[in-house]
Amino acid sequence: MEMFKPATLEERRIYYREEWDIKQVSDFISNSIENREFGFDHFGKGPNDRYKVFNTPDYLKRFLKSKTPFAAYCSVAFYEKPRRRKGWIKSELVFDVDAKDIPIRTCGCDDVCEICLREAKEIVEGLIDTLKGDLGLKDIHLIYSGRGYHIRIFDADVMIMDSDVRSQILKYVVGADLPKDKYDDDNGIYNLEHFSIPFGYPWVFTQRVKYAINHLTVDSKLEDVNGKLLKDVLTNRNLLERNQWGLFKTNIGPVRYKKVIKAITSLNMSLVDAKVTIDLKRILRLPSSLHSKVSMRCTEVKNIDTFDPFEDAVPGFVWERNE
């Protein structure tokens, strides 16, 4: 069996006409289909066929079965007049984690592989923890996109938020800003390292730094961190397993420690594709549609613990390929 190979036109036909079912399209799309803009890529050259609207799932079904597009997309925005992208009502809050673009990966592959897809899932789990535990968001759907994950959020009070708030949410959940280390009250100024604060943003930041350090390899590239420093980090990182951050920092040296977390802070911004999160009118791959470039099904993840893309998102025709 060959994975990650592009789907042929014939395979796309088999997929949409024999395997795909309109019922696989997530309810969060079907229930609001008339307010969404759809876009299609018919020739593998980008989604040029945009501003499409379907008033019922049935029309979408007919379209997909007859056109069997290379890729299908749907807006995160809800519009009064989706055909003209006018009358914006609200937009899902979205986080797009693409395995290929994760800044620190242990696999070293050129594209995507089993290892970085698993790491993408771990990152997504961390983000969802923060979205629920800190921000209290409840209506969260996770989609396997074909080469990574989309977190799609439908809580009413965030769907109406503007890009500026979304960008702050993004920076909060990925840990893209260095937390302050000086705090004051009436009695004076205190130095508090992020790891000595077990709540709020500093705590989120600590989790993200820990994840990053645990996934560094000798080949990792960190801004302003030389080979010697990287090696010291790798030698000492087992201390973080027991949360001995103070000792870790002492062993590395406080100035060099600062260099490391600064570098990680700026890498954290690319854990997620920021453009997708702040763009209120983005189109995202349609759940249940075929990602033809890699022959994977864009699939809603019902149970994150048991989901395995190589079990749950491989279309039937791929299993037949080697015969």
Add this chain to the structure above:
Amino acid sequence: MIPMSFINPLSDEGKQIVRKDGGDLDRIYEENNQLIASINSIKSQKISDDDYIPKNYVDLVIKRIEWYVEKKSDSKNKFKKYAFLFDSKITKFDVIAFYILCQAVGIKFGPNSRESRAIVELQGQLIENRLEELNFNRRAKREVVQQVMNELIVEDRIRWTLLADLISSKKISLQDLVLKEGNIILDREEFMEHFEEMIKNRQPEKMYNIFIGDRIKELIIIKMIMQNTENYIKNVHEMSNTVEPNPTLLKIADEISEALSKEIRHYSSGFAGGNAEASPLNAELFPPCIKLALEGIKSGGRNEVIVLFLTPFLSYARLNPSVFGSNTTLKISDVDPDLNVTKNEIIPMIYDAADRCIPPLFDDQPQEKVNINAKLGFGMHSDLSLQHEGETKWYTPMGCDKVKMNMPALCKPDEICKRLKEINPLFYYLDKMKK
């Protein structure tokens, strides 16, 4: 001690004042000697002109609005003639004036009117300034803030999403809030309940004081009182549908509306609000990112830089530099009625920058000219013409956050950027322009 109702007129204490002293609508135009006496006893009050002193409740209502309108055009001014508004001696009268104001506006104009929005904002600014005036007495201030907050959060837990607009305008950073399942932790006991056991090597008490700071509490009570004021106006409006409206209140509503419209006249006179008016562009005052963009983009992202970044910046810097300081939405033609400035000054600068890109933007993407017109508010047309104005929105200048994220190569902050906290490139221009 500062009375709670001086900060929150909707508190129980405030409601009691109204029940006790606020009953008689027929007498609110009558000269109120108690009011006059208490204002005259305020030392910082400017009394050189008898007109500065409100003589009755309606006067007080109007004075509140005049302060709000004048403050808007000159935010730094302390206005000695309005000193009485910031002295808690007037609390009793102030609370009653607040209720008269909300009821009049609620009955006559309803919750979604311009008047109601202004009243809600007025109340927010009044509280903000009152708390500021209390800085010389931090203990009293902290005490009253704590009391007001306790009363507010007994009724409600506060979700961070309530503060979305404060987060958007960078008044509060999401990262400064301590959050648990969407609620903002403000209460000491609640903080201890969630985090006490996790705090190692430090005193939990101290951590609470450091992290749940005064500033956050103040912003939150201001925001909540504004929200409650809005709700109160809405309730008044709904009730008023069932009973005959009181003619005195209707009359006051007209006076309120008239006092507020002085603000509107101020904006439509061609000035853009604040003390920065429309004036020819001075490229030397531009922030580093704009200077770079004007040199043309040599790598990817030409469209975004020219259409989304440069076009809004140049047009607002030229025509409406104080856009973020005003609440009124302007069209280009409000400031540049025959579009001469737009066509002869702004567009040429944008096109120049587009030509300096490699490859020149319009060579391969001539349609971007249409998009530039669209961002100026003139719809998706190849000609810039008044008849299409309003079909699209005049895009406001992108904030530093978005610049950093979408076009990181342009963001090379200098000292001024840093001093201005890297919020919006336009603030940089405005800051230099004022000097």
